[in-house]
Amino acid sequence: MTEYGRGPGSEPWHPQDPLYGDGGWEGQHAQQGQRSPYGGLPQHHPQEPQYGDWNGQHQPGHDAQHHPYDQEPGAPRYDEEYAGHAPQQFPQGGWDATGTHGQVPYAADPGDPYGQRPVAYGGEQPDLYGTEEAYPPPVPPGRRRPGPGPEAAEPAEEEPDVLGGDGVDTDDAEEAEPPTRRERRGKKPVKSKKGRTGCACMVVVLVFGGGLGGLGYFGWKFYQNRFGAAPDYAGSGNGHQVTVEIPKDAGGWEIGGKLKQAGVVESSAAFVSALQANPRGKSIQDGVYTLEKQMSAASAVELMLSPKSRSNLIIAEGLRNTAVYTLVDKRLGVPAGTTARVARKDYKHLGLPAWALNHAQLKDPLEGFLYPSSYAVTKGQKPEAVLKKMVSQATAKFQELGVESRARSLGLDNPWQLLTVASLAQAEGTSHDDFRKMAEVVYNRLEPDNPQTYGRLEFDSTYNYVKNQSKIDLSIAELRKYDNPYNTYFSKGLPPGPIDNPGEEALRGALDPTHDGWYYFISMDGKTSKFTKTLEDHEKLVNEWNASRKKN
Template sequence: MRRVLRVGLSLLVGLALAAGIALLVAQSFYEGAGPLDEPRQVVIPRGSSTGAVAERLADAGVISDPRVFHAAAVATGKNRRLRAGEYAFEPGISLRGVLELLESGKTVIRRFTVPEGLTSTEIVALLDATEGLAGEIEEVPPEGALLPETYHYSWGDDRAQLLRRMQSAMSETLERLWEVRVEGLPVASPEEAVTLASIVEKETGIADERPLVASVFVNRLNRGMRLQSDPTVIYALTKGEEPLGRALTRADWQVEDPYNTYQIDGLPPGPIANPGRAAIAAVLDPLDSDYFYFVADGSGGHAFARTLDEHNRNVANWRRIRDGEGD
């Protein structure tokens, strides 16, 4: 009887020891460093089964054995809480870390930056070419309806939804800036402000020049002078659908089109691009100047003039620089 008890006790001790060893091994697999040797991003598609997730992670080198991942996910109950999306895995991430990350839903946040002055057609083309977005855009928004800035999105987000965010951002920005506009502006509505801002945006890429360029156009409108802006002629010829691809000619300035500000009085019927916040702000609060003209100065900026004679001298100087006759 004693011998039977000793044998039984020995078996129990052995089983407990084996269970302890098994637990340590399992814990080592669960919490030990994984095989990933460099940072890697992996997309988990919507509707993926636990097995499919395991295979995708193994193919990416994040885990070493899909069966161990599957077993760990089931044992911890996390298999029911794994979330789709794009995840960034750090080198050596443990099995536990992988499961906790997939459970958290902390996906990679991507950035989509819209430069100021693009047309709506160009912005839609950028969206169509952006990796990670889903869905199609059925209709190009009106010119001037989108706010250029940086937008964040996650893998699988809808393109049309991101486009709507741009429209909402423009509406909200325009509403705030319109409320604090200065008095005496020659624009009667927020929409006209966007139209003038789009011209300012296309005329200069220098941030500090926007309020000064805006002052020139405001002065001309208040004086009853035509805007005579080359970017409006380009838009008259292309409607923003493609680059002109050549320099403007004198014949282009004679084109009869409601967007050609060499031929029409006042503002064109709508924006020629999507202006940024700074350009809109410049139009609604321009510098106080007595300039009526400007031309490129050869350095990337512009030379401003009060009189036509002064402007003509600036134009002659620009032509000498352009033709390589001056510094």
């Protein structure tokens, strides 16, 4: 058998051959000048070929002596093998009885991918399909069983039954099946689904169980937040003290958050609940509190309402700066004099307003600006930070009261002088009710042509400020001989600056003095003051006071 005109000999028909499957049962015409796929020789058609039927009856012009099936003795003829079959007509290109070209006697099947060339009857041909790796031989169209073509899709693999299937062991079933053609070609057999089935079940269980667990957790948290009691410690603490700073204007939730962060209460919600349940809960102020860890919310509220828990630095009204510096040093645990040195060196960088700067002959530029209040001062803080906080609070209060805007309406040159008037009223007044009258005394004496003092203030408090003392038994002779701008017995007008730190009531008294004509005052019991308009009335009160002292 020759293959594709390459000469005699036989070799397997391999699928990678470019003409593999092109012959089929329908045969191919060799183009003129090309080799025939059946005989390996070029074909010539000098005349229109004539066709005969399967009974050996040839049309005129057909040479029966050169019929290819008559070349071998003993080969069956078509009229013997196909006797009884009805004559059939074949298209152009059939048997020409020349022995040079013969078309196979079967019509081509377009769906047959295994069409092959005819083999001449006679000589024994090698079995090209005997090996296991070879493709099966083509089957004639009449003997084929209907089935899907080569383009038919592979049967879909059955999905594993996730919940157990029908109980068939897929491993045994696969072992029993013979290897298929696809497996012989090299495709790996389908592996068992048993392991994947178990994993799928496990994933489903985990996902479903995790979803239920998460839903239950969030449901429980929602119930606790909405309807359950807030987490809370029991008792009044475990004995470990902590210091907590509460900022100004802090609400219940903010306070509770700071206490929880310090370990005092277990939850902010519990503290807010206890704060609302206590009738005095709204009176908790800002500052530093000394509490204990793991306190019940109710006990924490009670302790914060008690003065025992307050550890703020309290600056009383009327304190001089020298006393404030000493208190700050003690609270910070720094050497004495540390805060005073910082004040002298850095006073311009502590937040003073512009109108408080550049005044001559001042004893302390910060005097009057360490506002009386409660401050959260603890060890570890810097003196600069504490002083800045005090100056900031004083400046805010002065702006709130209108110290800067109302100074000139009171006959003063600037707000600095108004602050000085307030400090004098604070120093000489003995009660909050005295401040308005005391402020009027200052304004009246400042009049340069007043008939009582002629422009002199003559306040003992100014002399005591210079001496850093608080004496009341001072002789007039001593007072008038001491030359100092702060000594109002020696110098006319206001001192160079404030002599203490006035509180809000003294500031309001300086802003809104009385207009009753007061020039003199005296404190009879150290708690209240009596005011007079003339020197004669004042002398009577002085004699009365001296007599009361002799009796005691």
